[in-house]
Amino acid sequence: MTAATLPEVHPLLKEFLSRKLHKLLIDGQPVEAASGKTFTTLNPATGETLGVVSEAESADVDRAVVSARKALEGPWSKLSPADREKILHKVADLIEARAEAFAQLETLDNGKPIREAKSGDLPLSAALFRYYGGWPTKLHGETTPVSVPYYPGAKFLHYTVREPVGVVGAIIPWNFPLLMAAERLAPALACGNAIILKPAEQTPLSALWLGELLLEAGVPPGVVNVVPGYGKTAGHAIAAHMGIDKVTFTGSTATGREVVKASAGNMKRVTMELGGKSPNIVFADADMEAAARGMFMGIFYNQGQTCSSGSRVFIERSAHDKLLEALAAKAKTIKQGNPLDPKMAMGPLVSAQQRDRVMSFIESGKAEGANLLAGGSSVAGPGYFVQPTVFGGVKDSMKIAREEIFGPVVSVFPFDTVDEVMTRANDTDYGLVAAVWTKDVKKAHQTAARLKAGTVWINCYQFVDAAAPWGGVKQSGYGREKGQWALENYTSLKSVWVDLN
Numbered sequence: 001m002t003a004a005t006l007p008e009v010h011p012l013l014k015e016f017l018s019r020k021l022h023k024l025l026i027d028g029q030p031v032e033a034a035s036g037k038t039f040t041t042l043n044p045a046t047g048e049t050l051g052v053v054s055e056a057e058s059a060d061v062d063r064a065v066v067s068a069r070k071a072l073e074g075p076w077s078k079l080s081p082a083d084r085e086k087i088l089h090k091v092a093d094l095i096e097a098r099a100e101a102f103a104q105l106e107t108l109d110n111g112k113p114i115r116e117a118k119s120g121d122l123p124l125s126a127a128l129f130r131y132y133g134g135w136p137t138k139l140h141g142e143t144t145p146v147s148v149p150y151y152p153g154a155k156f157l158h159y160t161v162r163e164p165v166g167v168v169g170a171i172i173p174w175n176f177p178l179l180m181a182a183e184r185l186a187p188a189l190a191c192g193n194a195i196i197l198k199p200a201e202q203t204p205l206s207a208l209w210l211g212e213l214l215l216e217a218g219v220p221p222g223v224v225n226v227v228p229g230y231g232k233t234a235g236h237a238i239a240a241h242m243g244i245d246k247v248t249f250t251g252s253t254a255t256g257r258e259v260v261k262a263s264a265g266n267m268k269r270v271t272m273e274l275g276g277k278s279p280n281i282v283f284a285d286a287d288m289e290a291a292a293r294g295m296f297m298g299i300f301y302n303q304g305q306t307c308s309s310g311s312r313v314f315i316e317r318s319a320h321d322k323l324l325e326a327l328a329a330k331a332k333t334i335k336q337g338n339p340l341d342p343k344m345a346m347g348p349l350v351s352a353q354q355r356d357r358v359m360s361f362i363e364s365g366k367a368e369g370a371n372l373l374a375g376g377s378s379v380a381g382p383g384y385f386v387q388p389t390v391f392g393g394v395k396d397s398m399k400i401a402r403e404e405i406f407g408p409v410v411s412v413f414p415f416d417t418v419d420e421v422m423t424r425a426n427d428t429d430y431g432l433v434a435a436v437w438t439k440d441v442k443k444a445h446q447t448a449a450r451l452k453a454g455t456v457w458i459n460c461y462q463f464v465d466a467a468a469p470w471g472g473v474k475q476s477g478y479g480r481e482k483g484q485w486a487l488e489n490y491t492s493l494k495s496v497w498v499d500l501n
């Protein structure tokens with residue numbers, strides 16, 4: 001498909017993209033950065049400028065905190081839980097109504113295939129608002145049967161109340177820009193908080209547009225502030241701010257460490273969703289067609305730029321050669337090109353920097369003697385494309401086997417016994433997800449129990465839902481997003497004693 005025959009950009013999106021400057025959203029108003037600075041965001045499929053964006057720094061985060069604090073005391077806290085539910089459902093309705101335009105924006109800003117944006121990012125984002133839209137009326141406390149040993153016979157009424165944490169800072173990455181924003185905003189709003197959201201500098205546009213949609217749905221001004229900018233300035237200012245009560249961070253483990261350090265000043269609550277190097281384990285008794293699909297989807301979805309990518313595939317030796325061959329053959333036929341074209345299964349990586357980073361891992365795999373079976377090159381021309389790449393003959397000690405690549409590069413290893421593969425699968429600093437493929441129910445559950453990961457998929461891969469918890473162990477982070485568990489992150493529990501004597 002040539003540029004001339006690509007699908008038309010949705011009229012709503014055309015209008016949004018025609019803005020000369022995409023301003024910060026503070027106190028319900030589009031405002032320029034205090035410094036007047038701007039940065040550009042690119043279409044990674046072409047390298048062309050997609051938009052110019054105001055660049056938030058610490059002075060803008062200060063303004064956002066003032067606005068969020070004011071909003072917390074204002075109409076937001078006066079709304080009934082039922083009213084908050086209506087607003088969240090309206091957000092879901094509006095996202096669904098504009099799904100086509102938002103999907104195109106995600107594809108243009110991030111490079112993800114439009115078919116993935118439409119089937120994954122958009123419905124999941126709406127579902128998060130729908131799911132958390134049900135919670136405000138169910139966030140109740142409890143009564144507790146207390147006993148006081150130093151006051152025998154005394155009677156007390158004791159109850160708990162769930163209150164908003166206050167002002168939440170959300171720092172998110174570029175791989176699922178709208179979805180990551182929705183995953184933070186929906187539960188934080190359901191629990192009655194105000195939020196300062198910093199999208200990644202590579203993909204700031206959908207968060208800004210979502211901020212406007214929230215206002216339209218009835219979220220009062222100042223409750224959600226969107227401050228695009230760089231990590232070391234805007235991100236650090238959020239992590240360190242004394243007026244922010246909680247930070248929810250998704251990104252790399254190295255940055256997560258910086259955020260934890262910066263957040264210590266006022267002891268803010270922190271949740272960390274970090275990187276992964278996840279094992280995808282195929283036993284010889286598995287449904288091989290399903291396993292092949294799962295391996296493929298596990299590594300090449302979103303160009304491999306998923307925290308949960310199955311970047312280490314372990315295949316039981318008797319099935320290894322055939323399955324590896326099938327994976328490499330399929331990787332060679334994948335359609336990669338302009339992601340707005342619905343026929344494309346893969347687009348570019350998000351930036352030239354990310355392409356170069358991924359290519360340096362591929363070069364290290366070649367140099368360390370791994371067996372390159374498919375891909376291995378970047379694609380010349382505009383855009384930041386890297387071929388889907390399959391390495392066999394990888395040693396556990398190689399850099400491509402140990403470090404998170406965050407690109408379409410898979411390392412495949414044979415194994416002989418269950419004990420051996422469990423040890424090797426767990427031999428990583430990370431622990432985000434893992435998968436097991438087998439028809440043996442006992443083996444499936446036994447291995448799921450032994451895998452050190454926040455999520456284990458059995459005979460499936462890359463499944464997520466608003467209702468299911470998400471998070472890691474070890475250096476993949478702590479805390480759980482999504483489901484009822486995220487409500488803990490965004491509420492404080494108050495303990496109330498009433499003397500009945």
Ligand code: NAD
Pocket residue numbers: 171172173174175198199200201229230231232234235236237239250251252253255256258259272273274275276306307308404406432471472476477
């Ligand atoms: P990154 O850590 O470079 O950036 C993430 C965010 O942090 C961005 O908004 C960035 O501007 C900001 N940031 C950077 N430096 C900062 C600092 N010093 N203080 C505060 N904020 C700062 O990560 P990335 O390259 O954007 O995203 C890829 C990483 O995210 C991968 O490691 C991936 O595994 C991880 N990720 C994890 C999950 C999960 O749920 N566990 C989901 C998506 C991505």
